[in-house]
Amino acid sequence: MTPRLDLLTRLPTDFGGLSAGRVERVEHELAPWEKRCHALADVLDFHKIINTEEKRRGVEALGAELIGKLSYYERWIVAFANILFEKSILTPDQLERKMDEVSTRFNSASAE
Amino acid sequence: MAKHDHDHAKGSASDYVPGFFEIMEMAVGELLVEKQLIGAHEIRRQIEVLDSRTPALGAKVVAHAWVDPAFRARLLENGRAACEELGITFYDDTGLIVLENTDKVHNLVVCTLCSCYPRPVLGLPPDWYKLKPYRARAVTEPRAVLAEFGTIIPDDVEIRVSDSTAQVRFLVLPKRPAGTDGLSEEELAALVTRDAMIGVVPVEFHGDCRSSQ
Numbered sequence: 357m358t359p360r361l362d363l364l365t366r367l368p369t370d371f372g373g374l375s376a377g378r379v380e381r382v383e384h385e386l387a388p389w390e391k392r393c394h395a396l397a398d399v400l401d402f403h404k405i406i407n408t409e410e411k412r413r414g415v416e417a418l419g420a421e422l423i424g425k426l427s428y429y430e431r432w433i434v435a436f437a438n439i440l441f442e443k444s445i446l447t448p449d450q451l452e453r454k455m456d457e458v459s460t461r462f463n464s465a466s467a468e
Numbered sequence: 469m470a471k472h473d474h475d476h477a478k479g480s481a482s483d484y485v486p487g488f489f490e491i492m493e494m495a496v497g498e499l500l501v502e503k504q505l506i507g508a509h510e511i512r513r514q515i516e517v518l519d520s521r522t523p524a525l526g527a528k529v530v531a532h533a534w535v536d537p538a539f540r541a542r543l544l545e546n547g548r549a550a551c552e553e554l555g556i557t558f559y560d561d562t563g564l565i566v567l568e569n570t571d572k573v574h575n576l577v578v579c580t581l582c583s584c585y586p587r588p589v590l591g592l593p594p595d596w597y598k599l600k601p602y603r604a605r606a607v608t609e610p611r612a613v614l615a616e617f618g619t620i621i622p623d624d625v626e627i628r629v630s631d632s633t634a635q636v637r638f639l640v641l642p643k644r645p646a647g648t649d650g651l652s653e654e655e656l657a658a659l660v661t662r663d664a665m666i667g668v669v670p671v672e673f674h675g676d677c678r679s680s681q
Contacts, residue, residue, distance in 0.1 A: 386592070392511055405500075412581060429493075
């Protein structure tokens with residue numbers, strides 16, 4: 357199949373069977389925010405707000421370029437935000453305002 | 469100072485400036501709490517659950533299966549129910565299939581689409597399990613992948629690769645190493661590593677003198 361048609365049959369996260377480099381046994385202790393993000397995913401699943409399948413599809417929907425450029429939990433939180441917008445649970449405006457508020461809180465704390 | 473207690477409760481030192489995505493994570497969490505869609509302490513409690521899950525749980529299951537044939541049979545029949553017998557709770561809706569390694573079959577677990585993993589019994593997966601090389605190649609050249617972990621599987625042993633899904637997770641029941649007849653269940657569990665339960669390495673026993681018979 358040509359590379360162009362291959363894109364039709366393969367999702368950006370569907371790596372099975374592709375050629376790739378050597379497996380390096382890398383691992384890292386999660387940063388506190390990464391662990392919170394993982395816990396958030398579980399809590400969203402418990403409340404049937406976003407289940408595991410929806411999360412995976414949300415990551416796929418970011419597209420190959422963004423998937424390649426964001427880290428694992430960066431992809432998750434961006435996918436959650438997009439899904440919550442789609443479900444009309446949050447609006448982009450609400451998130452932007454809340455992010456400003458959180459950011460201001462930290463900036464004023466660090467200014468002391 | 470006291471007015472910043474709330475910030476400190478979030479784990480931030482006063483000179484700590486979170487990055488963009490961390491701010492997004494905090495903002496999403498706070499908005500969901502404000503809208504009463506999730507409880508204020510649920511994320512904290514789930515972090516405690518995540519921290520309580522380590523490969524030691526899986527190792528306990530494996531060691532018990534090695535010493536108790538009836539449990540082993542139940543474990544292979546219904547992985548989740550057998551783990552629950554040992555007091556391991558499943559905090560999600562996933563099923564668990566336990567795959568037994570034998571002289572004829574070696575099992576390997578992967579998630580080609582993302583990073584599905586038996587988290588209730590092993591904790592969170594290592595980075596290499598979530599990265600492209602392992603996910604891409606495990607299904608088509610498992611022997612080469614295993615060799616990169618230092619594991620050489622004889623040609624007459626079949627390799628079965630199981631691809632995890634959101635609903636179904638896999639745990640490998642490794643072969644009990646030779647020379648371990650005199651070990652207690654706890655000593656056996658101490659030999660079982662996370663990577664052996666993913667299927668990328670065998671369980672090894674080097675005849676520690678403490679347990680010599």
